[in-house]
Structures are given as C-alpha cells and as structure tokens.
Amino acid sequence: MGKKTLTKADNPAETQDQMIADLADKWRDKKGSLIMALHDVQDHYGYVPRDVARKLAHELDVPLARIYEVVTFYNYFKLTPPGKHRISVCMGTACYLKGAPELIEEIESLLGVKEGQTTSDGLYQMDVVRCLGCCGLAPVLTVNEEEGDKVYAKIPRKQVAEIIAKYSKSGENEKK
Amino acid sequence: MSKQTIFLLRDTSLTQDKTRDFQILFLKVARDLGIEDSIQAVRASDLGIYDKGYVIKDLTNEVIYANLQESDIEKFLKATLMGEGSVDEFKYTPDKCQLRIVLRNCGVIDPESIDEYMAHEGYCALAKALTEMTPEKVIEEMKKSGLRGRGGAGFPTWMKWSFARNSLDETRFVVCNGDEGDPGAYMDRSILEGDPHAIVEGMILAGYAIGAQRGFFYIRAEYPLAIKRIEKAIAQAYERGLLGENILGSDFSYELEVRLGAGAFVCGEETALIESIEGKRGMPRSRPPFPADKGLWNHPTIINNVETLAAIAQIINRGGEWLARIGTEKSKGTKVFAITGKVKNSGLIEIPMGMTISEIVYGIAGGVLGGQKLMAVQTGGPSGGVIPEHLINTPVSYEHLAEVGSIMGSGGLIVMDEDDCMVDIPRFYLRFCVEESCGKCAPCRIGGYQMLKIIDRIAEGKGVEADLEKMKRIAEGMQKASLCALGQTAPNPVMSTMKYFAEEYRQHVQDKKCRAGKCTKMVQYSIDQAKCKKCKLCVVNCPVGAISGSREEGYVVDQVKCIKCGTCYEVCKFNAIVRK
Numbered sequence: 001m002g003k004k005t006l007t008k009a010d011n012p013a014e015t016q017d018q019m020i021a022d023l024a025d026k027w028r029d030k031k032g033s034l035i036m037a038l039h040d041v042q043d044h045y046g047y048v049p050r051d052v053a054r055k056l057a058h059e060l061d062v063p064l065a066r067i068y069e070v071v072t073f074y075n076y077f078k079l080t081p082p083g084k085h086r087i088s089v090c091m092g093t094a095c096y097l098k099g100a101p102e103l104i105e106e107i108e109s110l111l112g113v114k115e116g117q118t119t120s121d122g123l124y125q126m127d128v129v130r131c132l133g134c135c136g137l138a139p140v141l142t143v144n145e146e147e148g149d150k151v152y153a154k155i156p157r158k159q160v161a162e163i164i165a166k167y168s169k170s171g172e173n174e175k176k
Numbered sequence: 177m178s179k180q181t182i183f184l185l186r187d188t189s190l191t192q193d194k195t196r197d198f199q200i201l202f203l204k205v206a207r208d209l210g211i212e213d214s215i216q217a218v219r220a221s222d223l224g225i226y227d228k229g230y231v232i233k234d235l236t237n238e239v240i241y242a243n244l245q246e247s248d249i250e251k252f253l254k255a256t257l258m259g260e261g262s263v264d265e266f267k268y269t270p271d272k273c274q275l276r277i278v279l280r281n282c283g284v285i286d287p288e289s290i291d292e293y294m295a296h297e298g299y300c301a302l303a304k305a306l307t308e309m310t311p312e313k314v315i316e317e318m319k320k321s322g323l324r325g326r327g328g329a330g331f332p333t334w335m336k337w338s339f340a341r342n343s344l345d346e347t348r349f350v351v352c353n354g355d356e357g358d359p360g361a362y363m364d365r366s367i368l369e370g371d372p373h374a375i376v377e378g379m380i381l382a383g384y385a386i387g388a389q390r391g392f393f394y395i396r397a398e399y400p401l402a403i404k405r406i407e408k409a410i411a412q413a414y415e416r417g418l419l420g421e422n423i424l425g426s427d428f429s430y431e432l433e434v435r436l437g438a439g440a441f442v443c444g445e446e447t448a449l450i451e452s453i454e455g456k457r458g459m460p461r462s463r464p465p466f467p468a469d470k471g472l473w474n475h476p477t478i479i480n481n482v483e484t485l486a487a488i489a490q491i492i493n494r495g496g497e498w499l500a501r502i503g504t505e506k507s508k509g510t511k512v513f514a515i516t517g518k519v520k521n522s523g524l525i526e527i528p529m530g531m532t533i534s535e536i537v538y539g540i541a542g543g544v545l546g547g548q549k550l551m552a553v554q555t556g557g558p559s560g561g562v563i564p565e566h567l568i569n570t571p572v573s574y575e576h577l578a579e580v581g582s583i584m585g586s587g588g589l590i591v592m593d594e595d596d597c598m599v600d601i602p603r604f605y606l607r608f609c610v611e612e613s614c615g616k617c618a619p620c621r622i623g624g625y626q627m628l629k630i631i632d633r634i635a636e637g638k639g640v641e642a643d644l645e646k647m648k649r650i651a652e653g654m655q656k657a658s659l660c661a662l663g664q665t666a667p668n669p670v671m672s673t674m675k676y677f678a679e680e681y682r683q684h685v686q687d688k689k690c691r692a693g694k695c696t697k698m699v700q701y702s703i704d705q706a707k708c709k710k711c712k713l714c715v716v717n718c719p720v721g722a723i724s725g726s727r728e729e730g731y732v733v734d735q736v737k738c739i740k741c742g743t744c745y746e747v748c749k750f751n752a753i754v755r756k
Contacts (some may be wrong), residue, residue: 031473032435034455039397039436073457073614074438076397093360093557093590094516096604130398130439133362135516136523 019044020052024059034062034070038077047078075130083118083125085167086144092131094138099157103139104128106160124164143167182235184220184283195219198230198246205249211257220283228268242268273539275502275528277510278486282370287405290412293373299418301492302377305384306426309492314385315341318488320496322508327353327444327481328556328585329661330507330574336478339468340386343476348388351472351479352379353449354395354402357441358557359608361588363512364482366524368395368402371486372409376432378485380418381492383430386478391430394449396437407434441558441612445660446471446479448614459616460660481586483512503529507573511584517554517591518545527572534568537591548593552676556585558605558612559665561672562598581672583665597694598677599684602669603631609666620663623654631670634681636697637688644674644681693755696740700756705730707752714744714753 023040027033037056041048048071057064071077089095089103104115107126111119118125132140137153143163144150152163185199199219206212220233228242234256244252244266254260276282285292293299305314318334325331340348352375356364368375379391393410395403410432413419421429435453442448443458446467452458453472471477487509491499499509507529513536516522520542527536533553537543544550552562561582563570570576574584592601610624627650630643651667658664674681683689690698703714703723708730715723715731722738725731733744745753 032453032455035438035452036436036455039438069457070438070455074440076437076439091359093554093588093604094522096359097517097590097592097596130357130441131359131362133356133365133399135360135362135514138516 016052017055020055020059024056028060034060034067035074038067038071042077046082047080049081050079080118081122084123086125086127087164088127088129088132088142088144088149090130090132090134090138090140090142091128092133092135092138094135095131095140098138100139102157103141103155103160106157107164110161110164123169124167182216182218184218184233184235186220186231186233186283195230201246202249206253209250209253209258211253214257215253218286231268240268241266273527273531273535274525275510276526277490277499277502278367278374278483278512279370279524279526280490281374282366285371287370287372288408290373290409290416293371297493298373298489299377299416301489302380302384302418303424305381305492306424306428311341311385311387314381314492317492317496318385321491321499322496322503322506323484323487323491323499324507324574325481326483326487326511326586328559328583330584333480333484336468336480337382337386339466340388340476340478343469345476346387347475348386349472349475349477350379350382350386350388350391351449351453351477352391352393352395352485353444353446353479353481354393354399354406355437355444355449356396356399356482356586357444357612358559358586358588360516360590361514361557361586363514363524363587365399365402367482367486367512368399369405372402372405373413374486374489375406375482376409376413376419378480378488379432380413380423380430381488382478382480382485384428386476388478389430391432392453392472393432393434394437394443394453395434396439398437398439403434403436410434440614441608442614442660442662445662448660449479450477457614459614460662462659483587504571504573504576506575507584511572511587513572513587513589515541515589515591518548518593518596519543519591520545529573530571532569532571533563533589536572536589537568541591544591544593546593548595551592551594551596552598554582554590554592554601554669555588556583556665556668557588558608559583559661559668560585560588561668562592562601562676564676581668581675583668595692595694597690597692598673598680599631599635599690600692600694602673603628603635605669606631606666609662613662613666617657617659617663619654619657620659620666623650623658624663624666626650627654627667627670634684635690635695637684637695639685641685643685647674689756696742699740699742700735701733701738701740701742701744702754702756703731703733704752704754707750709750709752711749713747713749717743717747719743 023037027037041052053067054064057067089100091100111124113119113126115128134140139155140153142149142151185195199217202217206215230244231242233240241263251261252263255263281296285296315334315337323333325333354364354368383391393406419430419432423430437443440458443452445460447461448458450467450472467477467479469476503509510526510528512524512526514524525540550565552564554562563580563582567580570580577584606628610628613620613624615621627647630647633639634643651671654667655664688698693699710727720737720739722734723731745755
C-alpha cells in the first residue's frame with residue numbers, strides 16, 4: 001500500500017471532515033468493517049490520529065472505546081505519527097538466524113532509538129517487523145521511499161550506517 | 177507468420193529485481209537481430225529457481241537456461257532461434273523430486289490475467305461442478321481425495337465442509353485464511369501473488385459445496401501485492417460472470433470480498449480470525465461450537481487455508497482419486513515448504529507427501545550452507561518442534577512429523593547448523609508467542625510469560641536444575657488448558673529441544689556454557705597468544721577498553737569490563753580471539 005505523503009492539505013479541517021464522511025459512507029453498511037475503515041485512515045495519515053478516531057466513531061456510530069480497543073490490539077495500527085524514513089528490520093526466523101538482532105543493535109546505537117520510536121528530528125523511525133517473506137535474502141531491512149519500500153538484502157552490520165546516511169538530509173541533497 | 181517463441185525472464189539473484197532492465201535489453205538485442213516479431217519475452221515472478229542469476233525459460237520446449245549475463249543475450253538468441261552456435265552450457269536441469277500441483281501456475285502465467293488462467297484449465301472445474309455435479313458430489317470428491325487442511329492441523333477438508341453443508345442454518349460463509357503469520361514461511365503469499373485465480377476458483381467451489389452466499393478473503397495487510405492481485409482477480413471474475421448472481425447460468429449466487437488483517441499472529445486461529453472479520457479484537461472463542469456450526473455472525477462458516485483452496489479446482493478437474501494416489505496412506509497430495517535458514521538453495525518447493533526431510537535438505541535444497549554439519553530442522557514455526565539430525569529420514573506427513581514431536585505446520589522448514597543454539601532458537605519462538613498472545617486465557621498469557629522468564633534465565637547463565645522441571649510443568653498446563661492452538665502449541669519448540677538436546681540444556685544450566693556462542697551473556701572472549709600478532713586492533717576497537725596489555729607481555733581481555741559485544745572477534749584479522 002503506497003503511503004500517501006503526510007503534507008497538510010490546504011484546508012486541513014474541512015478536507016479531513018470530508019474524508020472521514022466519505023470513508024464512513026463507504027463502510028457504514030458493510031458488516032464488521034471497522035478494521036477496513038481504520039486501514040483507510042492509517043493509509044492516509046500513516047497513523048490513527050485521535051481527532052480522526054473521534055470523528056470516525058461519531059460517523060460510524062460506534063463508541064470511541066471500540067475503535068481504541070481495535071487499534072491497540074493490532075500491531076499494524078499506530079497511534080503516533082511515523083518518522084519520515086521508516087526502517088523496518090525483519091525479525092523472521094531466517095533473518096534472526098542470519099543476524100537481524102545485530103542490525104537492530106547497530107541502528108539503535110546509530111540513531112539512539114528503540115523499536116517503534118522516531119528520532120527527535122522526525123527523520124527516522126525504526127520498526128522491528130514480522131517476517132517479510134523473503135527469507136532467502138536474510139537479513140533484510142526495508143526503508144520506505146516514495147515509490148514504495150526499498151528492500152536491502154543480505155546486509156552486513158557494517159553497511160547499516162551507509163544505508164542510514166543515504167536518507168539523511170545531506171544524503172538527500174546529494175541525490176538531487 | 178513465423179512461430180512465436182515465448183521466453184520467461186527472471187533475475188533470480190534477488191539482490192534487486194533487475195528483470196525489467198533485462199527484458200528491455202533482451203528485446204533490444206532481438207530487434208537488432210531482426211527477430212523481434214518471432215519472440216515474446218515476458219517477465220516471470222517466480223520460476224522456482226533461486227540464486228542462479230538471470231534465468232530464461234523457453235516455453236516452446238520448456239527448457240530452462242540459467243546463469244545468463246546481459247552479454248549472453250545475443251549468443252542465446254542466435255542459438256535458440258537462428259540455429260547459430262549453442263547455449264547448452266546454460267541449460268538448467270530442475271530437480272525432478274518436486275511435484276508442482278498447487279504451485280503449477282506460479283511463475284508460468286501472468287497472475288493478473290484471467291485469460292491466461294483460463295488457458296491453463298482455469299475455471300473448468302467451476303463449470304464442471306456447476307453443470308455436472310451436485311454440492312454433495314463435490315464434497316464426495318473431496319472425501320475421495322483425502323485432502324487435509326494445509327494450515328497446520330490437518331483436519332480433513334471434506335469433513336469440515338460437510339458439517340457446514342448439513343447445518344440447519346441456511347446463511348453460510350466461506351473464509352480464506354491468508355493470515356500467514358509464521359516467521360519463516362511465505363507459501364501462501366507466493367500462491368496468492370502467483371496464481372490468485374486458482375484461489376478465487378477454490379473459494380467459489382467451496383461456496384458451492386457448502387451452499388454459502390458469501391466468501392471472505394482474510395489477508396495480511398503486510399502483503400500488499402497479494403491483496404492487489406486478489407482484488408483484481410475478484411473484479412475480473414465478476415466481469416466474466418463467475419461471481420455474482422446466477423453464476424454461469426446456474427442458480428448459484430455468490431459474492432466475494434477482501435478483508436485485511438492488521439498484524440496479529442493469533443488471527444491465523446480460526447475463531448480469532450472470525451472475530452477480526454467481524455471488526456473486533458482478534459481473540460479466540462471457546463470451542464465448541466466450532467465455526468462450521470457457528471462462525472461468522474454465528475452462522476456456519478468454513479475456514480480454509482490458501483494452499484488448501486489452491487488444490488481444490490484441480491481435484492474437481494481430475495477427480496479425487498488422482499490426488500489420493502499421491503502421498504502417504506493418511507496424508508495425501510503435495511505440500512509446499514518454504515526452506516530457509518542455513519541451506520544452499522533457500523526457496524519455495526512443493527513435494528509429494530512422504531518424501532523424507534533429508535531428501536528435501538540434501539536433495540532439493542543442496543545441503544547445508546558452507547558445508548557445515550546439520551544440527552536440526554525445524555518445522556511448523558512457533559507451534560512446531562525441532563527434528564534432530566538422527567531423525568532426518570522422517571517422511572514428511574502429518575502422522576510422521578507428529579510422531580517425532582513436531583507438526584506439519586503451515587510449511588516453514590528451517591535448517592539449523594552447529595552454529596545455532598538449541599536454547600536460543602526455542603527462546604526466539606517462545607518470545608514470539610508471548611508477544612502475540614492475545615491475553616484472553618491465563619494459561620497462555622501467564623504460562624508463556626513465566627516460561628520465557630525461565631528460559632531467558634537459562635540463556636543468561638543463571639538457570640538452576642529445577643528450572644527444567646518447572647518448564648515442563650508449565651508446558652503441560654499450557655498444552656492442556658489454553659483456549660486456542662497458539663497457547664496449546666507455544667511450548668512445543670521448548671519441549672522438543674529439551675527432549676532431543678537435553679545435553680545442551682544441561683550445559684547451559686550446569687556448566688554455564690553455550691556451545692554455539694549464541695547466548696551472549698555466557699560467552700567469554702579471550703586472546704589466543706599463539707595466534708595474536710599484537711596489532712592492537714582489538715584494543716583500539718573495544719568500546720569499553722576491556723583489553724589491555726603490551727606488545728611484550730601480550731594482551732588480555734578483562735572479563736569484568738567486557739560487555740560481550742563481539743567487536744574484537746570481528747575486527748581481528750588473525751582469528752586470535754577465542755569465543756567460548
């Protein structure tokens with residue numbers, strides 16, 4: 001799912017209301033579709049903002065608690081905004097055996113963030129994810145780019161710094 | 177017009193998918209040679225070959241060429257189409273041990289084209305069932321085939337179907353379980369992505385057999401391509417009248433839609449999956465009533481795994497006896513495995529049931545990576561167990577794997593060598609289960625956590641003799657009293673390693689030693705003075721300054737200061753650092 005950019009629309013409040021209303025119309029009559037509606041929200045914002053959750057609860061006529069109940073149960077839904085570059089390290093069995101814990105350690109020491117946290121400048125976020133399904137390439141990490149996730153395969157610990165540098169502000173400028 | 181030769185192209189090195197560039201170049205070379213019109217080059221998503229560079233499959237004679245370079249294209253085209261020279265050196269002989277039933281179309285057809293699927297017997301089974309067979313006959317055929325659920329437990333598919341069929345409640349549902357959460361397994365994803373129509377057809381047939389009105393695909397949100405392809409396949413099926421009202425002119429009407437998972441392993445469990453489709457937290461219900469009796473919104477619901485559904489159309493096409501001829505007495509047909517870990521060729525394979533694990537590991541997968549000694553093979557992911565080296569000739573089937581204390585599982589097959597620690601591996605799986613436990617029932621929530629604390633303690637070198645007995649008792653409680661399979665099977669990895677690798681546990685507990693050096697808290701680094709060239713590289717790189725000494729006296733590691741980071745071990749160019 002291509003994540004939309006998180007830039008604020010010209011008229012944020014109004015477009016947000018409209019979007020939620022559309023979303024509610026799309027799912028209201030389908031039984032048990034709360035999770036699907038939340039997927040749409042998360043696709044749009046990258047997380048489930050509290051005000052959106054409140055409005056959605058109102059539109060779908062479900063208690064806010066029900067929404068939070070679901071959001072907090074599933075790993076996929078987030079309550080805080082994601083970092084600009086999301087580094088997801090695969091922790092499937094194959095990656096685990098082939099050195100994913102070392103990659104995580106390296107990222108933790110380089111960026112000073114723990115699993116699920118975002119750096120204070122909002123540039124990086126590190127996630128530890130379940131099997132990405134490309135165990136032949138272990139260990140694997142992905143970084144989200146505009147065109148979709150970029151997969152880095154069979155990476156040695158030493159290469160981590162290089163990958164992170166590619167997404168730093170100066171690294172981006174170099175690309176341009 | 178000259179005959180069209182179709183080539184399937186694929187970059188199998190997988191470091192980066194460069195197949196598109198290769199295709200452009202391929203066509204450019206063909207244009208330069210003036211044979212552009214007589215060929216068609218298609219990018220394949222998966223040919224079942226891995227780490228062999230660019231691979232080309234010639235569809236006219238089914239010959240596969242591997243390890244090609246960009247520079248070989250001209251030579252290749254000249255040899256295959258113009259009869260100049262030879263490219264026999266690139267010929268690739270696929271191993272004959274595999275039998276592709278479920279994966280037959282994967283990598284062969286364009287998964288986004290319903291026409292290509294139809295050209296490969298697609299939807300023939302549906303037409304046959306709707307025109308010639310009653311729903312009871314369809315179930316009868318499934319019974320003859322002996323197909324058992326491929327999700328792991330191996331419940332006979334026909335039986336599940338007939339429970340729902342015979343229910344008094346007329347509102348019935350079919351669910352495709354595409355919530356593949358096992359770490360190290362990706363069979364379902366490959367099938368969903370490679371042959372989505374086969375699963376759609378399987379879903380329709382299942383719906384017809386049990387008399388359902390609607391079906392749901394429940395797919396992990398982490399599989400965007402699989403979701404996209406299934407959605408497209410459903411839309412195409414609607415366009416052709418294969419879904420919707422009065423399918424193919426019969427009085428059977430059926431709707432399909434996709435629901436997304438949201439990253440909860442427990443949702444692979446039937447009743448938790450139902451809760452999730454209903455839009456709630458994915459917590460299992462107590463059973464009975466079973467879903468076939470009271471499932472989605474309390475109506476009869478059958479839930480089948482992707483791999484199970486992918487086999488159904490072919491069973492109807494070829495008859496149940498056809499499948500029943502493949503496999504062992506109690507396990508029929510084929511099984512797809514995702515081989516990963518320390519093997520030379522990791523990847524997806526499909527084998528007939530009854531093949532031994534050693535045939536898979538040494539035959540198909542090419543043996544252990546780096547010529548290491550095989551330690552064990554793990555099947556069934558966090559719910560399964562390990563199979564030690566001396567039982568490697570166990571045939572793959574539900575009953576044989578259960579005998580040795582593992583399970584078939586959904587199809588992850590992880591090979592471990594001597595560098596893997598048999599305390600660390602079950603600890604990884606147990607941690608996974610504890611994190612994924614939904615917390616509804618106490619045996620799983622509390623038992624799992626306590627067990628993890630004990631095994632953590634053992635791995636840190638603080639274990640005592642009584643811990644092993646304690647773990648056994650907790651495991652028994654979890655197996656007996658947990659609400660769903662997650663809790664019931666969570667102790668399996670620990671129990672099976674304790675059974676087969678008791679010596680290793682003893683070493684951890686009594687000697688405080690980890691043979692593989694994986695339990696880092698127990699590892700000790702020291703310097704082999706005979707090998708040490710006094711280059712000081714380790715001294716400079718040690719983050720805590722734990723290495724001291726001088727050129728004359730040699731260097732030593734201060735065990736109190738050492739944080740066991742392994743940096744010295746990595747930087748030493750002379751293998752002088754000893755890890756024990």
